[in-house]
Amino acid sequence: MVQSILHSHYSGIISSSPPVDLSRRDHIGRTPLHLCGLDAQSKSKPLVDVDCARITSMLKEAGYDLDARCDAGWSPLDTYATLGMPETVNVLLEGGAKVDGADREHGRTALMRAAINGNFVVAELMVEKGADVRRRAEGGTMEALGYAVRNEVIRMVSEGRQGAEEEGGEGGDIDFMELLEREAGDDYGGVGEEQCGADRDKNDKDTVVDLGCEPGKEYMRIAELLLKEGADVNVQDKNGRTPVMIAAMAGHKELVRMMVETGKVDLGIVDKDGFGSITYARTQDIREIIVESM
Known part of the structure; x- marks a missing residue:
């Protein structure tokens, strides 16, 4: 009406x-x-x-x-x-x-916005229309794939489905969520970023963790789409972490496996602290996936 x-x-x-x-x-x-x-x-x-x-x-x-x-x-x-x-x-x-x-x-494109917000149908349409899946934002530290991976692991951890319990209980969960909260100020995108959508108080910023709780988001399908279209799986964020490191740190075995099985993951990359993907592996299953690919 x-x-x-x-x-x-x-x-x-x-x-x-x-x-x-x-x-x-x-x-x-x-x-x-x-x-x-x-x-x-x-x-x-x-x-x-x-x-x-x-x-x-x-x-x-x-x-x-x-x-x-x-x-x-x-x-x-x-x-x-x-x-x-x-x-x-x-x-x-x-x-x-x-x-x-x-x-x-x-430097974010509309494809990145679709990835940030888990809108698979829009992401698929944009790829069909020629969107560059390797275009970078945030000073060259993020692609659409990085946004999709980050928000998929946030969604999973928010639902309590990560594998941290295997390796030492709830402490791992807290550390990971605290890390995401600290990085929320870096504004990796989502419902809280200042935008030209619905009016909101500039001080009323949703955290990046809140974004992961939203239902109906299809970050995994978007990540799979982007990987098939040739996204660079080795892009390092401002802390030197790759999408595989982020997924491994959260204990997201399916996401780690999907990226590693492309055969394009450089497992020799280390972050700014000198840690590699194997160091970030939260569970034995993920360590085995990484070791088998080395």
């Missing part, structure tokens, strides 16, 4: 006389292209996505800039990749939006 009203509202604006000012923005630099669907609930999101795709098509025909960025550097494509709206993403890409456009602060 709300979307139907919004659709009629946009139609009226676009067909108005005199013509609407295409350069007009709101208080944080958003154009109408950024705004549709920001408050959609998960159950209604597919329907909202269809309506937003129609509205986006109308705004495109009216002459709005598909790559316009708000004050925080987000494009409409970034917004809908984050929200998980593939129909709207497709309209933007078919209309000529830059598939690998990156924000100014972190």
